[in-house]
Amino acid sequence: MKHDFYSNKNILITGGLGFxxxxxxxxxxxxxxxxxxxDGLIDDLGANYFNTDPIKDRVExxxxxxxxxxxxxxxxxxxxxxxxxxxxxxHLDSMKDPVFDIETNIVPQINFLESLRxxxxxxRVVYVGTRAQYGRVENPPITETTPLNPMDIYxxxxxxxxxxxxxxxxxxxxxxxxxxxxxxxxxxxQMRHAKYGVQNYLMRLALDNQQIEIFGDGNQxxxxxFVDDVIECLLLLGETDQCVDQVYAIGTEKSVxxxxxxxxxxxxxxxxxxxxxxxxxxxxxxxxxxxxxxxxKLTAHTGWIPSTRLSEGLRITAEYYRxxxxxxx
Amino acid sequence: MKHDFYSNKNILITGGLGFxxxxxxxxxxxxxxxxxxxDGLIDDLGANYFNTDPIKDRVExxxxxxxxxxxxxxxxxxxxxxxxxxxxxxHLDSMKDPVFDIETNIVPQINFLESLRxxxxxxRVVYVGTRAQYGRVENPPITETTPLNPMDIYxxxxxxxxxxxxxxxxxxxxxxxxxxxxxxxxxxxQMRHAKYGVQNYLMRLALDNQQIEIFGDGNQxxxxxFVDDVIECLLLLGETDQCVDQVYAIGTEKSVxxxxxxxxxxxxxxxxxxxxxxxxxxxxxxxxxxxxxxxxKLTAHTGWIPSTRLSEGLRITAEYYRxxxxxxx
Numbered sequence: 251m252k253h254d255f256y257s258n259k260n261i262l263i264t265g266g267l268g269f270x271x272x273x274x275x276x277x278x279x280x281x282x283x284x285x286x287x288x289d290g291l292i293d294d295l296g297a298n299y300f301n302t303d304p305i306k307d308r309v310e311x312x313x314x315x316x317x318x319x320x321x322x323x324x325x326x327x328x329x330x331x332x333x334x335x336x337x338x339x340x341h342l343d344s345m346k347d348p349v350f351d352i353e354t355n356i357v358p359q360i361n362f363l364e365s366l367r368x369x370x371x372x373x374r375v376v377y378v379g380t381r382a383q384y385g386r387v388e389n390p391p392i393t394e395t396t397p398l399n400p401m402d403i404y405x406x407x408x409x410x411x412x413x414x415x416x417x418x419x420x421x422x423x424x425x426x427x428x429x430x431x432x433x434x435x436x437x438x439x440q441m442r443h444a445k446y447g448v449q450n451y452l453m454r455l456a457l458d459n460q461q462i463e464i465f466g467d468g469n470q471x472x473x474x475x476f477v478d479d480v481i482e483c484l485l486l487l488g489e490t491d492q493c494v495d496q497v498y499a500i501g502t503e504k505s506v507x508x509x510x511x512x513x514x515x516x517x518x519x520x521x522x523x524x525x526x527x528x529x530x531x532x533x534x535x536x537x538x539x540x541x542x543x544x545x546x547k548l549t550a551h552t553g554w555i556p557s558t559r560l561s562e563g564l565r566i567t568a569e570y571y572r573x574x575x576x577x578x579x
Numbered sequence: 580m581k582h583d584f585y586s587n588k589n590i591l592i593t594g595g596l597g598f599x600x601x602x603x604x605x606x607x608x609x610x611x612x613x614x615x616x617x618d619g620l621i622d623d624l625g626a627n628y629f630n631t632d633p634i635k636d637r638v639e640x641x642x643x644x645x646x647x648x649x650x651x652x653x654x655x656x657x658x659x660x661x662x663x664x665x666x667x668x669x670h671l672d673s674m675k676d677p678v679f680d681i682e683t684n685i686v687p688q689i690n691f692l693e694s695l696r697x698x699x700x701x702x703r704v705v706y707v708g709t710r711a712q713y714g715r716v717e718n719p720p721i722t723e724t725t726p727l728n729p730m731d732i733y734x735x736x737x738x739x740x741x742x743x744x745x746x747x748x749x750x751x752x753x754x755x756x757x758x759x760x761x762x763x764x765x766x767x768x769q770m771r772h773a774k775y776g777v778q779n780y781l782m783r784l785a786l787d788n789q790q791i792e793i794f795g796d797g798n799q800x801x802x803x804x805f806v807d808d809v810i811e812c813l814l815l816l817g818e819t820d821q822c823v824d825q826v827y828a829i830g831t832e833k834s835v836x837x838x839x840x841x842x843x844x845x846x847x848x849x850x851x852x853x854x855x856x857x858x859x860x861x862x863x864x865x866x867x868x869x870x871x872x873x874x875x876k877l878t879a880h881t882g883w884i885p886s887t888r889l890s891e892g893l894r895i896t897a898e899y900y901r902x903x904x905x906x907x908x
Contacts, residue, residue: 345750348743352689356739360681398727400742410685410739414677417732420864421674535749 265336317358436477456522501543594665646687830872
């Protein structure tokens with residue numbers, strides 16, 4: 251069976267109650283893995299106990315800061331694979347309060363890596379980075395060798411933490427992989443605010459029949475990856491030996507203009523409208539422009555290709571939030 | 580007069596009691612600047628009161644951590660130029676204790692930038708980065724667009740802090756410049772250990788008529804920049820408007836094989852010997868290979884070229900330490 255690899259494996263997921271963490275956990279439990287969800291329950295982030303409702307009696311949940319070694323050291327041993335997803339992700343906030351970003355991202359992550367070094371130094375770790383490590387790209391498409399040009403403090407922290415993971419391979423034999431993930435949408439994202447994952451928040455507006463504001467002409471291209479495709483990718487990365495010490499870019503078959511995405515969301519929801527407004531200054535300075543990615547390396551090493559069309563993914567997503575909206579906003 | 584710009588300017592130098600900071604301060608005092616030296620006096624680093632002996636009654640010295648805002652906030656206002664040199668620089672130690680590196684480099688530096696944002700948000704800041712941000716380079720020569728590939732925790736921190744400086748331009752209008760500095764030698768370096776600035780420590784061994792150990796064949800190419808040339812570069816960067824928001828690589832006219840450098844040092848000292856030993860494992864994994872830099876951008880923007888031949892620089896350096904060795908080891 252596909253992903254048989256995960257049967258009876260011991261898995262730790264940081265950010266386990268969040269968007270990616272919970273979707274991944276649901277798949278892993280289906281595959282027969284023994285899963286520990288570790289989550290810092292940080293304000294404004296995506297932790298939501300309802301996310302794990304389908305598996306709530308079949309996973310261990312630990313709520314503590316990822317960098318709290320008094321807790322983490324007890325959960326790291328004997329884990330076969332660790333998916334390190336839990337970081338504080340807000341581009342805009344990080345520019346307002348850089349110290350907070352460093353304290354909630356870099357410092358806990360280095361302590362987490364020290365926990366691995368101490369308790370499970372050769373652990374297989376899949377780190378979820380961000381496409382924003384590339385920032386605005388001069389020569390698309392993006393590949394793994396595209397120059398790094400992070401345009402906000404958070405994206406610098408993500409790049410630094412990616413490098414730290416890679417260096418622990420030399421420090422203690424850690425076996426890391428990094429996935430530089432772009433805009434992902436689907437069930438189980440936080441829907442309380444638009445500070446990150448705006449592609450998801452827009453669906454809330456549409457479902458509530460609100461007007462969506464598009465900054466500028468909305469012609470900037472985006473790649474929207476359905477969460478199930480990302481989970482499939484994470485599973486492949488975790489089980490493929492060739493991915494150790496490697497970094498991967500990920501994308502979609504084709505990019506979509508932001509304004510077209512908004513139209514698709516409105517269509518999937520059957521409600522909502524949109525209007526164009528000028529770019530707010532704070533958004534403009536961190537806007538990365540068009541996003542087009544060549545993920546040939548990822549396909550070559552794992553066989554991964556995106557399999558969910560945007561209209562289909564949005565339909566599934568709209569259905570989920572329509573049914574469960576009381577748990578999300 | 581050359582560098583008239585600095586006459587009566589208010590200057591702050593972090594790491595002011597160290598190698599670069601003190602040499603820079605001596606030049607700035609000669610040029611009629613009003614100089615504040617700020618230094619954290621961190622163990623094992625280069626702070627040495629004797630470094631500032633020629634100007635000791637003509638500078639202000641503040642000893643506190645760069646990230647201590649209760650002190651820094653009082654010294655940042657009304658400074659025309661800030662040379663931010665003070666960081667904890669040891670490649671090897673950073674791999675043994677990454678948490679310490681983050682706590683002594685990233686955390687203080689982000690607090691220092693917050694101090695600027697609060698007290699002098701449009702300050703002109705020259706940050707001294709490191710060539711090691713490039714790590715091992717696939718396609719020499721190194722330029723500003725060479726892919727970043729830091730090979731130890733310290734070099735990641737240096738790159739992250741460079742990016743933070745550049746982003747504060749967007750956050751508060753800061754006017755930063757970064758110089759990615761390679762191996763620098765000359766008077767006023769710390770000579771107590773070889774943990775960083777090994778090109779300087781070798782001279783201590785030679786002056787004491789000891790045997791220098793060369794790892795492997797010693798054929799790896801290095802660029803050795805004389806400290807006076809670096810100080811000239813820093814002065815140019817600080818006074819040139821075109822350098823705002825820019826990053827620069829710096830090098831020498833030609834690279835020298837490490838084994839040839841050792842021979843030159845022994846010649847300049849008139850004593851010492853050398854032998855070849857195998858690479859220690861901890862050094863090998865962070866060794867960056869040949870270093871060859873194209874500094875055309877720096878020359879184009881500032882007119883800087885290196886002016887001190889290696890033999891001449893080593894002669895001056897040997898003379899300095901021979902005379903003042905009791906202050907250095």
